[in-house]
Amino acid sequence: MTSTVPALGTLPQAPGAARPGGIPATEGSTLQAVLLDMDGTLVDTEGFWWDVEREVFASLGHTLDDSWRHVVVGGPMTRSAGFLIEATGADITLAELTVLLNDGFEQRIDRDLPLMPGATRLLTELSAYGIPTALVSASHRRIIDRVLTSLGPHHFALTVAGDEVERTKPFPDPYLLAAAGLGAEAARCAVVEDTATGVAAAEAAGCHVVAVPSVAPIAPAARRTVVTSLEEIDLAFLRGLMTERR
Known part of the structure; x- marks a missing residue:
């Protein structure tokens, strides 16, 4: 699934939308794209x-x-x-x-396909501000396409399935492919993941990682922030990852 990717560096404010955390949409951030895992991250599966x-x-x-x-x-x-x-x-x-x-x-x-708390709000906010966003999963294409009907395919500029890359997670290939597909530098991408395998893939690609552990604990580390729920993540939070000294 592909669609037009917004120009990088241009982060328009949605008409009538409040700016998250009071941060102007075009100031103080080098965030170029957000890459999200699927199972256990956006959907409780x-x-x-x-x-x-x-x-x-x-x-x-x-x-x-x-x-x-x-x-x-x-x-x-x-x-x-x-x-x-x-x-x-x-x-x-x-x-x-x-x-x-x-x-x-x-x-x-x-x-039944339960979404994780905060998933809809986060995806809606990223879309509203024109943030290039990709779904990056180890699941096969047939599964991703089913889940997209619930997540909303319009939220993603592209999707990467596990059976579409030669090496999937924990190798960096899926995240490198997603960043390139969005025209972004991996180092300026924020990744949201729930497992150690996914975190390893994102970190190997050079991305900033937000871990939301689903099954096993994940410890904080350099360029890795651990939270308990997607409810803790918004655009201001993701932009902050790019500017924090770690």
């Missing part, structure tokens, strides 16, 4: 993936250990599915398991 994985393996006669959840969260499906096949010894190929997991996940989100 990390638990859905684990539930589907357990259901699929139960149908194959295997029980997943809860300790494995931290291993598979946030990464590409090939890694997660491959780990679970090896850990359980299930008689199924990676390709077959990938289809079953995507099918099961689509059925779950067709019934």
